[in-house]
Amino acid sequence: MIFHHSRRVFLFGSLHARELDLRPDPELLYISAMFHDAGLSIPFSDTRQRFELDGADHARKFLLDRGFPESAAEVVWRAIALHTTPGIPGRMDPEVAATNYGVLTDAVGWGLDRLQGGQLDEIVAAHPRGDFKKEFLQAFVDGLEDRPDTTYGTVNADVLEHFVPGFRRTSMVERVMDAPWPR
Structure with a gap:
């Protein structure tokens, strides 16, 4: 499911980039798309950071180990790290924007x-959706339920709030009010 989703993200992102006259490096866009959800899976999800950072870190290492320049690895890192962050990717590098657009198209039908x-x-036809909605959301639950604090400030908290009984997100207001400052 993640493979087909990732391939659709690349293809949809490429089409949106063409329509918007963005010119992403196709190889970097492909790598961004293929690794963007890697942090939901073992062995890439064994840290206590956001799954997006797990995938971004793994993709950066993958690229650097294969001789890509640091600048290319950083573009891919940003594309993956920010792919679930509303509003920001579209103002960044073409690869970052196109990855986000592809994710939005495949996940929520944007565009x-x-x-x-x-x-x-x-x-x-080439990359069937199957029971995508159910399987995709379950992949998020499976990848995040053991590290719920990493969902703070992201759309990922929505998934756990919906599917994990008893999950309750900590709000920004609670974090400020509970801070160790006297007032």
Whole structure:
């Protein structure tokens, strides 16, 4: 499921980039798309940081180990680290924006109306969605339920709040009020 999702993210991101006259490096966009959810899976999810950072760190190492320049690794790192952050990726590097657009299209249908029907059908035929909604959300639950504090300030808290009985997010107000300052 994650493989097909990641491939669709690359393809949708590429189409949106073309439509918006962005010019991402296709290889960096592909790597960003393929690694963007790696942090939800073992062995990449064994730290206590946001899953996006797990995937970003792994992709950076992957690129540097293969001789890519640090600047390329940093672009991919940003694309993955920010792919669930609303509003910011679209103002960054073309690879960062296109990865986010691809994720938004595949996960929540953003921009589907701007894609040509034949392209959409071809992508989904090659990379079927299956029971994507259910399986995708379950992958988030499985990847995050043992590290719920990493969901603070992200859309990921929404998934745990919906699916994990008893999960309750700590709000920003509670964090400020409970800070060790006298007032």
